[in-house]
Amino acid sequence: MKPVNAAHIIQLGYGKVGAPLVRLTVENRARIERDTGVRLQYAALVRSNTIALTDALAVRAADTGHSFDAWTPRAPGMTLAVLDPIFDRFGLPDTTQYVLVDVTATADTGPLLLEALAMGIPVVTANKIPLAETPGWFEQARAISQRSHTPFRYECTVGASLPVISTLTDLMTTGDTIQRIVALPSSSLSCILGDFNRGMSIEAAVRDAMRRGFAEPNPLTDLAGRDTLRKIVILAKTMGLSTSTEDVVQEPLLDQDYSDFAAFQGEGMARLASRLTAARQPGMVTYYVGSASADGAVALGLRSFPLASIWGTLEPSENLFLFNTSRFGDLPVVVRGIGGGPLLTASGVLADIIKAAQGQA
Numbered sequence: 421m422k423p424v425n426a427a428h429i430i431q432l433g434y435g436k437v438g439a440p441l442v443r444l445t446v447e448n449r450a451r452i453e454r455d456t457g458v459r460l461q462y463a464a465l466v467r468s469n470t471i472a473l474t475d476a477l478a479v480r481a482a483d484t485g486h487s488f489d490a491w492t493p494r495a496p497g498m499t500l501a502v503l504d505p506i507f508d509r510f511g512l513p514d515t516t517q518y519v520l521v522d523v524t525a526t527a528d529t530g531p532l533l534l535e536a537l538a539m540g541i542p543v544v545t546a547n548k549i550p551l552a553e554t555p556g557w558f559e560q561a562r563a564i565s566q567r568s569h570t571p572f573r574y575e576c577t578v579g580a581s582l583p584v585i586s587t588l589t590d591l592m593t594t595g596d597t598i599q600r601i602v603a604l605p606s607s608s609l610s611c612i613l614g615d616f617n618r619g620m621s622i623e624a625a626v627r628d629a630m631r632r633g634f635a636e637p638n639p640l641t642d643l644a645g646r647d648t649l650r651k652i653v654i655l656a657k658t659m660g661l662s663t664s665t666e667d668v669v670q671e672p673l674l675d676q677d678y679s680d681f682a683a684f685q686g687e688g689m690a691r692l693a694s695r696l697t698a699a700r701q702p703g704m705v706t707y708y709v710g711s712a713s714a715d716g717a718v719a720l721g722l723r724s725f726p727l728a729s730i731w732g733t734l735e736p737s738e739n740l741f742l743f744n745t746s747r748f749g750d751l752p753v754v755v756r757g758i759g760g761g762p763l764l765t766a767s768g769v770l771a772d773i774i775k776a777a778q779g780q781a
């Protein structure tokens with residue numbers, strides 16, 4: 421029997437993804453230990469202003485949902501001081517194995533994640549913002565990870581728990597060359613445009629995406645395409661391109677910036693409807709798609725595809741990723757499925773935590 425590998429989780433964020441992540445971890449850890457040899461326990465849960473130390477509090481948080489009255493204030497900011505009480509309690513990183521998990525939605529965690537990696541603490545993140553929006557962050561994280569063989573895993577930043585990043589990296593690590601990626605990585609835009617392709621009005625399609633929980637509370641966040649932009653930048657960086665959000669040739673879906681959803685409804689919605697109607701062609705479906713090519717071109721915009729192609733088989737909200745590679749030739753590697761939702765994302769993060777604890781980069 422191989423020795424058990426104990427890993428102490430430090431989790432930043434306890435929101436829509438963070439809460440089910442604690443529950444999934446606590447509920448499944450006996451089986452995880454039996455099947456993988458990884459013993460998972462919580463060192464700390466960290467929110468914007470509070471911290472919960474010890475595994476017992478994490479278990480209680482999993483039981484009681486969002487009850488934080490037993491939690492204590494934490495050091496302000498996002499410096500290593502945040503981790504000090506954790507190291508005081510459980511030991512320094514050279515005596516205790518930690519995994520630092522980012523399930524926040526802020527750029528603020530970026531410097532701390534880099535410092536942790538430099539200290540040899542594996543990092544798992546579902547937070548796209550540092551990777552896509554902070555210049556040089558992704559390249560630094562990857563360089564530190566490769567230099568020190570410290571796992572840096574970010575599977576759930578694109579396609580949630582779908583095997584998108586791992587498929588790409590496996591192809592590349594084994595010597596294949598990625599020639600082109602075409603991706604529909606936004607569940608909300610897939611839902612809205614999928615409904616529209618099936619004949620629903622754009623107003624009804626937006627309402628349907630909101631009702632089914634695919635759209636943000638403010639659907640303009642989705643329609644402005646920022647989420648898709650971040651994801652295509654992460655895919656492009658993963659395939660080795662030095663792309664930033666500014667380098668992407670983006671054809672915006674909306675005709676202008678709107679201050680809020682109320683300002684968009686009415687004329688803005690009507691202009692979007694007429695644009696999408698004009699793009700409609702018989703026998704075709706239209707989606708808001710990102711692409712990245714080996715020559716460095718990264719683009720985002722409305723594209724039409726034959727109804728008889730794989731695009732015509734998508735269910736509204738489904739994600740689709742097509743990887744053209746040298747070895748696979750004309751037929752792309754395909755990853756598709758539901759690429760969002762708190763529980764699915766939490767399950768993908770948990771899978772990444774287990775792999776990070778096993779030392780998989």
Ligand SMILES: NC(=O)c1ccc[n+]([C@@H]2O[C@H](COP(=O)([O-])OP(=O)(O)OC[C@H]3O[C@@H](n4cnc5c(N)ncnc54)[C@H](OP(=O)(O)O)[C@@H]3O)[C@@H](O)[C@H]2O)c1
Nearest residue numbers: 433434435436437467468523524525546547760761762765
């Ligand atoms: N929801 C999905 O389907 C999905 C899918 C794929 C990826 N993701 C990504 O997963 C991440 C989490 O999403 P979510 O929906 O769970 O977000 P959320 O509900 O807004 O939760 C964010 C959490 O982060 C905490 N937080 C904010 N700033 C912090 C800081 N500086 N230090 C520590 N904690 C901090 C918040 O704490 P307070 O409440 O105390 O402010 C909150 O607990 C996001 O990056 C998102 O893009 C989500």
